[in-house]
Amino acid sequence: MSDTPSPDTQTLTADQAKPAPPPPVKHRKKEARSASLWSDAWHDLRRRPMFIFSLVLIAILLVMSFWPSLFTSIDPFDARTCELSTARQGPSPGHLFGRDNLGCDVFARTIYGAKNSIIIGVATMAITAIVGGLLGLIAGTRGGITDTITSRITEVFFAIPSILGALLITATFRDAELGIWIVVFALSIIAWPMTFRIMRAAVITARSQDFVMAARALGASQSRIMFKHLLPNAVAPVIVVATINLGGFIAAEAALSFLGVGVQSPDISWGLMIADARSRFLEAPLPLVFPAVFLSITVLAFIMLGDAVRDALDPKLR
Amino acid sequence: MRKTSLDTLLAEGGRSNEPLLAVDNLHVEFATRAGLVRAVNGVSYSLNPGETVAVLGESGSGKSVTAQAIMGILDMPPARIPKGEIRFHGTDLLRLSEEARTQVRGQRIAMIFQDALSALNPVFTVGWQISEMFRVHRGMSKRDGMKKAVELMDKVRIPAAKQRVNDYPHQFSGGMRQRIMIAMSIALDPEVLIADEPTTALDVTVQAQIMELLAELQRESNMGMILITHDLGVVADVADKIAVMYGGRIVENATVHEIYKSPAHPYTKGLLESIPRVDLKGQELYAIKGLPPNLLDMPTGCAFHPRCPYRQDNCVTDVPPLHEISGTRNSACHYWREVLDGDQR
Numbered sequence: 232m233s234d235t236p237s238p239d240t241q242t243l244t245a246d247q248a249k250p251a252p253p254p255p256v257k258h259r260k261k262e263a264r265s266a267s268l269w270s271d272a273w274h275d276l277r278r279r280p281m282f283i284f285s286l287v288l289i290a291i292l293l294v295m296s297f298w299p300s301l302f303t304s305i306d307p308f309d310a311r312t313c314e315l316s317t318a319r320q321g322p323s324p325g326h327l328f329g330r331d332n333l334g335c336d337v338f339a340r341t342i343y344g345a346k347n348s349i350i351i352g353v354a355t356m357a358i359t360a361i362v363g364g365l366l367g368l369i370a371g372t373r374g375g376i377t378d379t380i381t382s383r384i385t386e387v388f389f390a391i392p393s394i395l396g397a398l399l400i401t402a403t404f405r406d407a408e409l410g411i412w413i414v415v416f417a418l419s420i421i422a423w424p425m426t427f428r429i430m431r432a433a434v435i436t437a438r439s440q441d442f443v444m445a446a447r448a449l450g451a452s453q454s455r456i457m458f459k460h461l462l463p464n465a466v467a468p469v470i471v472v473a474t475i476n477l478g479g480f481i482a483a484e485a486a487l488s489f490l491g492v493g494v495q496s497p498d499i500s501w502g503l504m505i506a507d508a509r510s511r512f513l514e515a516p517l518p519l520v521f522p523a524v525f526l527s528i529t530v531l532a533f534i535m536l537g538d539a540v541r542d543a544l545d546p547k548l549r
Numbered sequence: 550m551r552k553t554s555l556d557t558l559l560a561e562g563g564r565s566n567e568p569l570l571a572v573d574n575l576h577v578e579f580a581t582r583a584g585l586v587r588a589v590n591g592v593s594y595s596l597n598p599g600e601t602v603a604v605l606g607e608s609g610s611g612k613s614v615t616a617q618a619i620m621g622i623l624d625m626p627p628a629r630i631p632k633g634e635i636r637f638h639g640t641d642l643l644r645l646s647e648e649a650r651t652q653v654r655g656q657r658i659a660m661i662f663q664d665a666l667s668a669l670n671p672v673f674t675v676g677w678q679i680s681e682m683f684r685v686h687r688g689m690s691k692r693d694g695m696k697k698a699v700e701l702m703d704k705v706r707i708p709a710a711k712q713r714v715n716d717y718p719h720q721f722s723g724g725m726r727q728r729i730m731i732a733m734s735i736a737l738d739p740e741v742l743i744a745d746e747p748t749t750a751l752d753v754t755v756q757a758q759i760m761e762l763l764a765e766l767q768r769e770s771n772m773g774m775i776l777i778t779h780d781l782g783v784v785a786d787v788a789d790k791i792a793v794m795y796g797g798r799i800v801e802n803a804t805v806h807e808i809y810k811s812p813a814h815p816y817t818k819g820l821l822e823s824i825p826r827v828d829l830k831g832q833e834l835y836a837i838k839g840l841p842p843n844l845l846d847m848p849t850g851c852a853f854h855p856r857c858p859y860r861q862d863n864c865v866t867d868v869p870p871l872h873e874i875s876g877t878r879n880s881a882c883h884y885w886r887e888v889l890d891g892d893q894r
Contacts, residue, residue: 271674440667441662441664441667441668442667442668442669442670442671444622444662444668445660445662445668445669445730446670447620447622447654448620448622448654448655448659448660448662449654449655449659449660449682449733449734450651450652450653450654450655450656450682450685450686451655451685452651455685459681460670463670463672463673464670464671464672544672545672546671546672546717546719
């Protein structure tokens with residue numbers, strides 16, 4: 232359970248934890264509650280059913296990614312488990328989700344495919360949130376020439392058609408033997424300007440409010456204003472967009488794999504499975520439906536998590 | 550530690566007979582797309598410990614810009630300070646480094662704002678925000694900072710401070726929020742407190758309570774206070790001296806008593822006459838005719854001449870100097886004698 236919060240929330244907490252580390256849990260019971268934004272948010276989150284539910288789902292998915300053999304005894308990387316003669320067979324005992332075009336067990340492949348899909352989705356989300364968020368925070372706070380330069384750079388990236396750009400990047404660096412990380416790299420390059428834009432806009436809105444001027448008038452330094460006053464007030468929309476994007480990244484991975492530049496066979500990912508099953512979808516829909524359902528549940532879990540975190544960070548909704 | 554280094558810094562430039570804070574011939578201008586806006590044109594006033602100077606004027610008269618220049622929280626650019634000095638214990642703040650100024654802000658000179666809801670950070674509890682002052686500037690632990698926060702909340706008379714220390718700003722009423730803002734600003738015992746329209750966003754009964762609180766805190770700590778307001782009623786009770794601003798200039802400087810007894814500038818006179826009075830019930834309320842000057846296109850001569858009932862020909866061409874009427878008062882009107890005489894009711 233403890234390793235379950237998404238990397239996104241973890242890094243944001245890390246930003247905040249440095250100047251004011253949240254006190255140990257036992258303190259909280261004794262003196263009402265501690266008064267930091269993040270510990271208050273955590274206190275609030277623990278009582279939200281939606282948060283608990285999404286956390287349990289994400290925990291299951293993570294266990295599935297890293298210890299897939301707990302869920303299935305079949306090793307899909309062993310070619311002997313596939314039998315061409317049983318291709319596209321429906322569900323049967325021992326093969327709950329049936330078999331795919333090559334006669335391999337769909338359940339085992341779905342379980343083993345979680346790892347690549349989740350790593351790509353979460354890593355891309357984390358990179359875009361951190362890079363785009365940090366640059367957006369700096370551009371929004373500083374304004375002026377810093378803002379102009381960074382904004383013009385993001386516009387260059389916005390001009391690249393997303394799939395075409397990712398295709399180009401993955402195709403260019405194909406020989407670098409980076410495995411799935413080439414997909415993470417390509418998607419991050421394409422997607423960070425969106426997070427940047429959202430963070431920058433939110434920071435600019437927050438910056439013009441009186442409390443920023445009041446903080447300056449009471450002697451707060453520039454970096455303190457940036458991380459203590461602007462960031463917590465601007466982070467909510469970034470969290471929402473990051474979690475929604477996560478689903479998009481897993482889907483984009485599927486698209487790239489489908490185009491032949493993403494995850495490569497014999498490696499397994501949900502996107503690859505969907506792409507493979509697509510050609511015979513009308514005869515055998517199940518090899519497509521199962522990975523698609525898992526993908527939807529994963530996306531849903533992260534969106535619910537993001538929603539709950541955003542609500543918890545807004546004191547007025549508490 | 551920090552405070553000592555700043556003290557030496559301030560002592561180096563300090564002269565013994567200097568007032569606590571002196572604004573001297575301050576000019577502030579803003580470069581905008583429409584042109585250069587001269588928001589403050591040679592404002593001077595001084596403040597001694599325990600004294601309250603009220604800066605009076607309508608919107609756009611430059612009173613808040615002057616305060617922000619003292620605090621050093623103007624955005625530069627677009628703002629520029631081409632001329633003038635702001636001396637704190639004799640040291641010109643405008644010539645200090647940014648680090649030194651950050652140490653003055655909050656610790657030596659603090660400010661409270663008009664709208665306390667937007668001046669408090671909505672995502673942190675009030676206790677966190679008050680204790681931040683002690684944690685950042687005094688290196689206190691979180692726990693000690695919170696204790697001090699409760700003490701301060703008691704001091705500004707927030708009921709049940711201990712229970713409310715972990716509440717958020719939106720859970721407080723307007724008057725209570727302003728009290729929290731005051732608690733934050735007096736946390737480090739500043740020598741000067743600038744209150745920028747502290748009661749404008751509050752209803753009348755709460756206004757009186759807040760002014761009373763400020764006056765009491767001032768008596769306890771002997772700090773100097775600059776009270777920026779457009780409310781003559783607020784001024785009468787608490788201020789010692791009044792500086793009336795119009796179009797970025799001080800048009801009249803006097804003690805409270807002198808101003809209320811007999812104003813020496815037609816603008817001040819107009820302001821006093823436009824206060825509703827019980828004995829004039831039923832009659833039409835007096836209003837100064839016309840509009841405040843456009844800072845992009847200031848009238849020639851005296852800025853007040855288009856609205857002035859005492860206007861003569863030379864008002865259109867000559868900028869009136871600040872005439873000294875007595876040791877404590879000045880008026881920037883060519884015809885201050887006539888204004889004074891006309892008011893001997």
